[in-house]
Amino acid sequence: EQVASGLPLVEALRRTAGRLEGSHAILAMSAAEPGVIAGARLGNAGGIVLGYGEGEMFLASDLAALLPHTRTVAFLADGQLVRVTPGSADGVGLDGEAFDLDARETTAGAEVAAKGEYPTYMLKEIMEQPEALADTIRSLVSFEPPSLHLNHLGAAHDRLGAVERVIVFGMGTSLHAGMLGARYFEALARVPAAAENASEFKYREPVLDRHTLVVSVSQSGESVDVIEAMAVAKAAGALTITISNTEGAQTTRVADGTVYTRAGQERGVASTKCFLTAVVALYVLALELGRSRGTLSEASLAGYIGALARLPAAVGGALGTAAQCREIAVRFGARRDFLFLGRGLAFPVAMEGALKLKEISYIHAEGYAAGEMKHGPIALIDEAFPTVAIATKHALRSKMISNIQQVQARNGPVIAVVTAGAGEDDLPDADVIAVPEVAELLEPLVATVPLQLLAYAIAELRGCDVDHPRNLAKTVTVE
Numbered sequence: 001e002q003v004a005s006g007l008p009l010v011e012a013l014r015r016t017a018g019r020l021e022g023s024h025a026i027l028a029m030s031a032a033e034p035g036v037i038a039g040a041r042l043g044n045a046g047g048i049v050l051g052y053g054e055g056e057m058f059l060a061s062d063l064a065a066l067l068p069h070t071r072t073v074a075f076l077a078d079g080q081l082v083r084v085t086p087g088s089a090d091g092v093g094l095d096g097e098a099f100d101l102d103a104r105e106t107t108a109g110a111e112v113a114a115k116g117e118y119p120t121y122m123l124k125e126i127m128e129q130p131e132a133l134a135d136t137i138r139s140l141v142s143f144e145p146p147s148l149h150l151n152h153l154g155a156a157h158d159r160l161g162a163v164e165r166v167i168v169f170g171m172g173t174s175l176h177a178g179m180l181g182a183r184y185f186e187a188l189a190r191v192p193a194a195a196e197n198a199s200e201f202k203y204r205e206p207v208l209d210r211h212t213l214v215v216s217v218s219q220s221g222e223s224v225d226v227i228e229a230m231a232v233a234k235a236a237g238a239l240t241i242t243i244s245n246t247e248g249a250q251t252t253r254v255a256d257g258t259v260y261t262r263a264g265q266e267r268g269v270a271s272t273k274c275f276l277t278a279v280v281a282l283y284v285l286a287l288e289l290g291r292s293r294g295t296l297s298e299a300s301l302a303g304y305i306g307a308l309a310r311l312p313a314a315v316g317g318a319l320g321t322a323a324q325c326r327e328i329a330v331r332f333g334a335r336r337d338f339l340f341l342g343r344g345l346a347f348p349v350a351m352e353g354a355l356k357l358k359e360i361s362y363i364h365a366e367g368y369a370a371g372e373m374k375h376g377p378i379a380l381i382d383e384a385f386p387t388v389a390i391a392t393k394h395a396l397r398s399k400m401i402s403n404i405q406q407v408q409a410r411n412g413p414v415i416a417v418v419t420a421g422a423g424e425d426d427l428p429d430a431d432v433i434a435v436p437e438v439a440e441l442l443e444p445l446v447a448t449v450p451l452q453l454l455a456y457a458i459a460e461l462r463g464c465d466v467d468h469p470r471n472l473a474k475t476v477t478v479e
């Protein structure tokens, strides 16, 4: 059916858009209007970012594509259209009303476009984690005097004191960060907290109210499952805060408040520095919630803030395990399956280690809570099936040691991540990777680093394209 004959391009697109179902990001050109591009964002799958140049304009699906050309950008939201010429950009809504585009200077670094001395973006991003953490920590806390500054919480800040329950969601690596976040909210703000997969959450009519804080984690801010789950949470009246690495992304527009990470752009499909920085952001948000709810004394708040000071250096120390991880990779890189085990805060680390290995090396890997092992997975153990166990100082260590011994008793090879100087010699028959000691709640961050390095080394030895793993997209904008 012809719906838009003879109309100006943007008007034709607007009328057409009103008749479409589903989520779309559309750009249209017409021979009748040379030099004009009309764009429309409909729904949450797929963004449109506008870049302002000198006598030229850019349109892209992702901020990263614009950074080599311009730092002035505007993001289209659901139901917004734009008419672009080389010298202008005009916004129009689905209702035909004009609106002002929210043009802003992005803080995302242009330096990200280069791999520099590194062969891959992923390795570069693993190696720059201390700096990414330092930038994120510096942006969220001060050490002298100890204080928190979550400057983008907006109106959400004043509602934190009334929060009675927290749900954290995300997908993939961001979900693993969210699992740690839930533990932080419980430990630091003494509030019931749970982590959920956003794609499950959005379809199950969750019971929420205005005293529920929903925290979404999405480095891109454009994962469609996360955006749609946030819409469900908002519609149910929950307070929503998002953790984002991308200024102006869709999640930040939907949420009542945002905590930004300062990881710089992440180009590798496998998320690394954005995981660590998201975990720090969740830790700081949990401190803010604890402060607002009165569950943290000034002294303990100062202690938790102070613990962040040595984190970048400790993660730098963990990067020093790269050569050892490579040597282990040489011996184990041809195995078909891996098991990753952790308890407590180390369980999400095990999940993350398994995800990293499978997505870039295509080796089958499972992340399990170590206590679950005897309920089934132990049947898999034999001399061909390696287990990576996180047995750092606070990771319910004696229980983990006993789980490791159960694996070894069945001839399973063990690679154990432990804390330097804290029982490093307890596992004589295992490959032991020692990481620097940090405060208990921050241990997952240093323990994750050798798992990233191990996955990277194995993938490289197997000749995999780590920056472009098969079947994967950096940002998942379809269901």
Ligand code: M6R
Binding pocket: 171, 172, 173, 174, 175, 217, 218, 219, 220, 221, 222, 223, 226, 269, 270, 271, 272, 355, 359, 472, 474, 475, 476
């Ligand atoms: O941009 P997001 O944080 O929302 O992305 C979520 C996941 O798609 C992402 O973490 C994915 O699991 C990565 N490939 C993991 O390395």
